[in-house]
Amino acid sequence: MCGREAPAVAEGTAERTAKPAGPDLRHGPGRLLVTLYGVFTVGAASRSVYQLTTRFDEAPLAYVLSAVAALVYAFITVSLVRGGEGARRVALVACAAELVGVLTVGTWSLIDPSAFPDATVWSDYGLGYVFFPLILPVTGLLWLRRAGPGPA
Numbered sequence: 001m002c003g004r005e006a007p008a009v010a011e012g013t014a015e016r017t018a019k020p021a022g023p024d025l026r027h028g029p030g031r032l033l034v035t036l037y038g039v040f041t042v043g044a045a046s047r048s049v050y051q052l053t054t055r056f057d058e059a060p061l062a063y064v065l066s067a068v069a070a071l072v073y074a075f076i077t078v079s080l081v082r083g084g085e086g087a088r089r090v091a092l093v094a095c096a097a098e099l100v101g102v103l104t105v106g107t108w109s110l111i112d113p114s115a116f117p118d119a120t121v122w123s124d125y126g127l128g129y130v131f132f133p134l135i136l137p138v139t140g141l142l143w144l145r146r147a148g149p150g151p152a
Contacts, residue, residue: 029143030080036136037077044070044121051118059118065105069121069133072098076140092144099137102126106134
């Protein structure tokens with residue numbers, strides 16, 4: 001009884017207040033990436049929903065690919081918001097997949113324009129979006145690699 005006892009901590013409090021392991025992707029450049037990916041999620045999703053429900057027969061491939069782009073953007077946005085090392089790794093894989101999609105669809109739309117009677121988000125490497133669909137995954141990959149875990 002010569003020392004004070006530590007105050008009791010409510011069960012689970014430490015778990016709720018603990019920061020996720022790894023980098024916090026919601027601050028610094030990560031905040032800009034979250035914002036841009038969020039904007040692209042809303043833009044691509046709203047565009048594809050409208051096109052799929054009103055004009056599907058005109059360019060089904062293009063509209064489905066725009067919906068896929070919206071899903072990829074949403075997945076990356078959620079990963080960046082969650083933060084932590086696991087989310088960073090998931091976002092790295094998703095950004096790499098996005099880059100592959102942009103390069104594949106961009107090249108395909110240039111080689112065979114008849115396959116895309118209407119543009120997708122990724123057509124012509126994102127020309128209709130000032131090349132942001134190409135710039136975002138490259139920037140995301142570079143930043144996520146740099147924001148990686150420090151030396152063990």
